Amino acid sequence: MSRPRAALRTAVVWEVLREALHRRAEAAGRSELDVLDAGGGSGHFAVPLARLGHRVTVVDPSPNALFALERRAAEEDVADRVRGLQGDAHGLLDVAERGGYDAVLCHGVLEYVDDAAEGLRNAVAALRPDGGVLSVLAAGLGGAVLARALAGHFTDAHHALTDPDGRYGDSDPVPRRFTADQLSALVADTGLKVAAVHGVRIFSDLVPGALVDTEPSAVEALARLEAAAAEMPAFHAVATQLHVLAEVG
Structure with missing residues (x-):
């Protein structure tokens, strides 16, 4: 079955994140990881991660989003592995455990916070000091x-x-956008090692829907094109979003 066109928006990020968590699980000697999704909303990433067997804490300022998260987790039968907490990036450590997570997601957050560097430092502080993965997704x-x-x-x-x-x-x-160099530098300034940078939604936001929706194989072909271009620096300059994967140590 062909994937929905909407899935193109996060397909690259999802594949990179899933592989990174697999490596982290192997290194930690555990199949279940503790993941913090800062600004995770209704669980677009949290619920699929919970389906993989991980324990996911979502921190979001919106009560409506957290209610939708709870309902979505219940529908997918992962309510026991998903926890929602109300909070924001600046007060992240008031509700989330410092140094308690194997991975932290910071997707669609840095564009909106008053101080992107502070918000990112809080996300990094939530990672386990002996090893962890940070996934940052922001507007390009x-x-x-x-x-x-x-x-x-x-x-x-x-x-x-x-x-x-x-x-x-x-x-x-959108209050703020980044170049690939700016976002990478922001992450590197926290002391983490930038492992990879990806362009996200390079083509999918520009291609007219009629060109994709009328051809059953077009979505998969577009997905392959997005994946092939994601790591090429030349295409980072025209991506709608930028993804940075970083690691402790």
Whole structure:
């Protein structure tokens, strides 16, 4: 069966994360890992990770998102392995255990927090000091510039390109965007080793739906293209999102 087109948005991240957790489990000598999903919302990553057998704690400021998480976990029969806590990136360690997790996910968070560096330091502080994996997913500058330009909003595109935060104007819903170098440096400054950088949604946000939805094999072909380009630095500059995988030590 062909995967839903929506799955393309996170397919690259999911595959990289699953492999990283497998390596971490082997190194730790345990099949079940403790994972913290900061800003994990309704469990887009948390529930599949729980289905793999891991214990997942989701911290999110939205009560509605946490309610949806609880319902989703129950529907997938993993409620015993998923826990939701209300909190945000700046107060992460007020609700999550310092040094208590084998992996921390920080997806779609750094664009919105007041201080991205502080939020990232808190996420790193939650990792086990003897080894752990950090997965960071954030909005990419180049993808936004390209999308605005292709839509004919050339002034917006130029503004985003030259704005310190990568915003195209007051109507821009995203407070901050990153280049691959900026996001990698932010992660490296925490003391972690950057293991890999990936471009996410390089093509899928630009391809008209009609070109994909009418051809059964097109989604899989597009997924293969996304995966092949994800690690190529040339394509990081036009990705809608950027993913950085880092490790302790």
